[in-house]
Amino acid sequence: MQPGTGTGQDSALMLKKRKQLVTAGAITLYGGSMYMLYHAWYKNYEQSTFHFHNDNDNWMYMDKGGHVLTSYQLSRLGHGAARWAGYSKNKSIWIGGATGFMYQTVIEILDGFSAEWGASPGDIAANTLGSALFIAQQKMWEEQRIKIKVSYHPTSYARYRPDLLGTNKMESILKDYNGHTFWISGNLKRLTKSNALPPWLSLAAGYNAYGMTGASGNSTSYQNRPIAPFERRWRLLLAPDIDWMQIQSGSGFIKILLQGLSFIKAPTPALEYSKQDGLKIRLLFF
Secondary structure: OOOOOOOHHHHHHHHHHHHHHHHHHHHHHHHHHHHHHHHHHHOOOOEOOOOEOOOOOHHHHHHHHHHHHHHHHHHHHHHHHHHHOOOOHHHHHHHHHHHHHHHHHHHHHHHHOEOOOOEOHHHHHHHHHHHHHHHHHHHHHOOOOEEEEEEEOOOOHHHOOHHHHOOOHHHHHHHOHHHEEEEEEEEHHHHHOOOOOOOOEEEEEEEEEEOOOOOOOOOOEEOOEEOOOOOOEEEEEEEEEEOHHHOOOOOHHHHHHHHHHOOEOOOEEEEEEEOOOEEEEEEEEO
């Protein structure tokens, strides 16, 4: 997104209205999402004095990948909104970075006052990393050549712990870390400056963990029903990817669609490595 190009008082008035719109929209979205988050996650749990809790081993680090992804993507969206509203390049970078980091930090504060959880130093570090990756690239290149993405495939683990992993398909997309893979995706043409490569081609490195029916360890039963003793495993992946933002289209709808896809890793063949199975080729990995 770029600021308007009008001149004189009309242009100044338009940018003022855009800034007011962005500010009002941010306050509304922030307030609404925090209200829903409070009622969904915190309302029914006992409150406590503010405290920290080390949860770095939870979900085999998959939740940390979620924090990096969210802070990075919120920073990118905040930056785009600031540029559209007419803020300078430099100010927009810091507005974007602060958007991603502060939104996530407020959630950590809420966790810190909950007896059920606690503010996580690891989560704060992951939030910082996501926003810092956005800021650093925007400062160096004025664009995002390396993106944080996610992919998802359905798993059967949610049926064993629906309270943790989702009671339906939509909840499982959000909660079931077994089906998530977090990727670092680099645009090859932008990084190598090679004119021989298509502008949309990227190479992505991914991390996925599975076999998890609990956060720090697997559950043995749920509602008096035994749960199979799954082995908790991790795997590393290397795969081609599509930089959706580099696909050209004259359609406004297609451009919006590609914007929405920008955080999703495309399903492609992949090279997979795990400690148990060694190196193997996946014909298609989601």
